[in-house]
Amino acid sequence: MQTETKANIDQIADGNGGRVTVLRFSGDISSGSHDALLGTYTTVSKSQPVLLDFSKVEYINSSGIALVIQMLMEANKNGQKIAAFGLTPHFQKVFTMVGITKYASLYQDEAAAKASI
Amino acid sequence: MVNLKGKPVELRVPSRMGYEKVAMGTAASVAKLMGFPDARIEDLKTAIAEACINAIEHGNRLNDNLCVGVTLSAHDDSLEVTVLDDGAGISKVPPKPDIDRKMHGEEDARGMGMFLIQSLVDEAEWVKAGNGKGSYVRLVIRLDKESD
Numbered sequence: 155m156q157t158e159t160k161a162n163i164d165q166i167a168d169g170n171g172g173r174v175t176v177l178r179f180s181g182d183i184s185s186g187s188h189d190a191l192l193g194t195y196t197t198v199s200k201s202q203p204v205l206l207d208f209s210k211v212e213y214i215n216s217s218g219i220a221l222v223i224q225m226l227m228e229a230n231k232n233g234q235k236i237a238a239f240g241l242t243p244h245f246q247k248v249f250t251m252v253g254i255t256k257y258a259s260l261y262q263d264e265a266a267a268k269a270s271i
Numbered sequence: 272m273v274n275l276k277g278k279p280v281e282l283r284v285p286s287r288m289g290y291e292k293v294a295m296g297t298a299a300s301v302a303k304l305m306g307f308p309d310a311r312i313e314d315l316k317t318a319i320a321e322a323c324i325n326a327i328e329h330g331n332r333l334n335d336n337l338c339v340g341v342t343l344s345a346h347d348d349s350l351e352v353t354v355l356d357d358g359a360g361i362s363k364v365p366p367k368p369d370i371d372r373k374m375h376g377e378e379d380a381r382g383m384g385m386f387l388i389q390s391l392v393d394e395a396e397w398v399k400a401g402n403g404k405g406s407y408v409r410l411v412i413r414l415d416k417e418s419d
Contacts, residue, residue: 155289185288213292215320216387220380223373230374244313251390252383253370 157181157212159190163198166268174203174271176264180210183218191221192228200232203271207264209240219252226257239267273304275345283338284323286331286356291323294341294354301343302350307414314391315350315412321384322354322408330356330406340407349393352410360399360406364389 164176175198179190198204206222208214229236239261241249246260254260261267280301284290295316302312323339331337340355368386372378389395394411 155287155292213320215291215317215324216383217324217381219383223370223380227374227376227380242313244310244317248317248387251387252368256370257374 156184156186159183159187161190161194163194168203168268168271172202174205174268175199176205176207178207178210181212183208183211183214183221185215185217187218187221191218191225195225195228200234203235203237204229205264205267205271206236206238206258207240208238208245209263211240214245214248219249219254222249222254223252226254230257235271237261237267237270239264275301275304276347278345280343282341284327284341286327286334286337286339288324288327288333290339291320291327294323294339295320297341298343298350298352301345302412305345305350305414307350307412311412311414315352318388318391318395318410318412319352319354321388322352322410325384325408326354326356326358330358330360332358348415349411349413352412353407354410355400355405355407357405361397364397 159179159181162178164178166174166176168174177194226236236258238258241260249255249260259270261270282297284293298319299312299316302315326339327333337357342353344351364385365382368383369378373380392410392412397408399406
């Protein structure tokens with residue numbers, strides 16, 4: 155019944171000669187998403203910023219949000235900047251409610267997120 | 272808008288992760304028929320999903336032989352939802368999650384479900400069943416309230 159979480163890693167130019175990692179998620183973000191979120195994060199370079207793309211995510215629950223927080227904890231330890239984009243207005247509200255926006259800014263689309271990094 | 276008053280919708284879902292989406296979908300359909308705006312339906316979907324996840328995981332302890340009961344009762348200006356499980360219920364509602372404590376590992380990264388439920392609906396109460404067997408959460412979402 156749970157839709158598998160898929161994660162793809164993209165590297166894009168930041169427009170200033172640097173690179174940005176984009177983690178593109180699809181499916182559900184729930185308790186079954188540990189490997190897709192945290193496992194994928196362990197493989198990315200810690201020396202460049204990361205954008206989280208939720209534009210193809212269909213469902214997020216509190217267990218999935220907890221995994222996002224764990225990812226932000228790791229990024230925080232590494233001094234790595236993270237921003238997110240593509241969340242629906244509802245999940246932007248939910249992420250704001252739980253305080254995630256204190257540690258990762260939310261943007262409407264990739265261009266706005268990239269410009270912020 | 273369809274008049275569903277006096278005709279509660281009931282369903283039973285297996286105590287298996289992911290089946291909360293069945294309750295979500297049903298609740299969304301009922302709320303749409305009642306004329307709820309899309310933003311409030313999204314609030315309702317998340318609240319019901321979290322209530323069902325708590326019932327599946329903590330109430331019924333993922334026991335596949337037990338079901339979670341969901342009842343959707345339409346009233347004139349609100350939708351009332353009960354989510355019933357076989358667990359003992361909770362003794363007190365946990366405190367509001369603290370993102371700073373979570374980020375510093377001083378608080379479990381999980382444990383946000385009840386906070387989200389309380390934040391997204393107009394009324395939420397956790398009740399131990401009178402016969403000592405089972406417990407339920409009762410949620411009310413009002414039709415006339417705009418989403419934040």
